[in-house]
Amino acid sequence: MRTKIIATIGPASNSPETLTRLIQNGVRIFRLNFSHGDASMFTDLIALLRALEKEHGVPLTLLQDLSGPKIRIGELREGTITLDQRDRVVLGPSGSEMVRDLPFIPFDNPPIMETLEVGDKVVLSDGVLQFVITEKLPLGAFEMECQNNGILTSRKGLALPGKPVRLPAMTDKDKRDLRDGLALGVDACALSYVQTPEDILTAKAIIREAGKNIPVVAKLERQNAVDRLEDILEVTDVVMVARGDLGVECPLPMLPAMQKRIIRACNRAAKPVIVATQMLLSMVNNPAPTRAETTDVANAVLDGADCVMLSEETAMGKFPVETVSFMVEIAKQAEEIQFEAQKVRPPDDEKGTPDFLAYSACLLAEKTQADAIVSHSMSGSSARQLSARRPRQIIYALTPDPEALRGLNFSWGVKPEGVNKALSGHLERAEYFIETCPLLPEGSNVVITAGQPKPGAKARGTNLVKIYRK
Structure with missing residues (x-):
């Protein structure tokens, strides 16, 4: 499966046994909802997830979801x-x-x-x-x-549907929670009620002050954020189509088309995009989803979503593991339809060299029926460019940076892998990975992308595309 699943952790899923089963079913991103508490509530949970990460040998991404300036009424006298x-x-x-x-x-x-x-x-x-x-x-x-x-x-x-609400996206609680979350070791931050690019830059400044470089997820929940999508895409790392509040802000009949336009813009910008809210909501109480829900998940995948997110379904539902299993199977079926109808996506004409190098690598993999693509990238940017082209092949993204490694869990079709740091050359690391990877049998054809500098020079990004036969 290429589409990534985000599972929200709550009382229904915070045990070692349930978390283990979610990991075994393919969950690599776990959402920590800070709307109902502070960092002290997540200390033990984060330690448990790090222990499970080590036990299963896979990078897990812990997504801190900040509460934002939720506008609420007060206490009703009558209750x-x-x-x-x-x-x-x-x-x-x-x-x-x-x-x-x-x-x-x-x-x-x-x-x-x-x-x-x-x-x-x-x-x-x-x-x-x-x-x-x-x-x-x-x-x-x-x-x-x-x-x-x-x-x-x-x-x-x-x-207030259609009315701009001039409130900063980050409250004092959010800033405190973000600093505390960074100290605990979260891998990404989701910013609620984003309205402007400056909201994202505020969060990024706090992250830099802490000496970190984790991705920021812009949650689109207001119409004026959608109106400024292109500006927000310039500065954010990931986008979430948060359909709950967005469906209140705009007329519901507009929401499906809005979702498609947001996803299309994110795909063009090579920025991962998450579709969230009520994806399999009936499974909070039922062991199987409705037909409408299965179609909704499949359509999100066909639209081009990198990730689909579960909220109440895994946080408080009766069937968290079964919900993930259903989502996996729905996504797999949708991806097969995607491959039948779609060729490798070319970049827009105005795009630069990295986009066309990624397109060339994916086109080469398609024409030669390669078994995989291996991308060595320090920041993960090359792997995200490859992901945006939607190749059939799995993209093994090699990076020595732990923050980049976990950030790549958001990208469709990307399997993040650490590298052998004893080897200095990026191409050498890629070839070593192919030779030692048990998932690539002898005789496999693999397309490699890497930054191979001149002897004695410093690497400056991807400049090489190569076919390697194992």
Whole structure:
């Protein structure tokens, strides 16, 4: 399987036995959700995953998912409010409860309240309840009309579809969590509610201060982030199509096309892209997915996703291992269809030498029916370029850098491998790997890409493509 699976760890999956089975089923990226706690909650779990990494002899990537500035209502006085279509409520700061004799929803967020206007749409509880603002009231409150039926409870999320929300993506808690996570040894950081490239650069500055160089994942959850996708792609390392909040921000009928456009842009930029949210959600309680869910996962793979992510399914579901097994089989079937219908992807005309070298290597592997591609890369960039071309062959990515090694788990079709540092030449390391790799039998044809400098000169990136016969 070329598509990577990200599994969120929670009470259903944090035991050594379950984690072992997830690794055996192909999971190489584990998501640590910092929305409900801090680094102290993950100390033992990270130590356990590092022990399992060593035991199984595979690089595991620990993805720290920061909570971001989630906008929430306060505590409801009644605890729960049952609403019918056309019911009216008051949304306002503490102290405005009595401006009108209607159910009151507390919301103490002055920067957001100052932007609200009559006619704005307000969505609560991840899209379950939808309102329209009908009147501005004294004391900074607003009257709203409910557009559907539902139940509202305390501390639910609030979204303003189509309205830019000017809040920094990193809260003080996020900055503290990131520093603590880096000290614990996380391998990647996911940034929630990204809106601008500056949000990514803020996280990268903290990572550099800690002496690290781990990838940053930009979670696209707001329309204005999608509007600035090309700018964000310039600075981010990975993109996540976070369909939960994005599906609240934009009309749901637009979401499939938006997903495809985001993935296409990421593929063109050779940046790994993750599709997340409710992929096999029914398996939280059921041992098999729905037909619609299997189609959704397959379509994400066919769209060009590098990774597909499981959240509640593995964090709190009854069947975490079975869920991963289903996802593996769905992805494998989709990949076969992909290979039937698609040739090696050429780069755009304006791309540079690295893109065309990667394309040449993949084209050579296709025409010679090579058994694999082996890429030696210090940063992992060459392997990501190869991955973006979507060759049929597995890409063995050799690197001496542990951070680059684990970062390559995000890239489609890439199998990260450490190198024999006793050998100095990149080509020599690649050939040694081929000769000692049990997965490449005698007589295998392998395409190699490497940076082979002139004698006495320093390597400056990939400049060699070669066919090697074992």
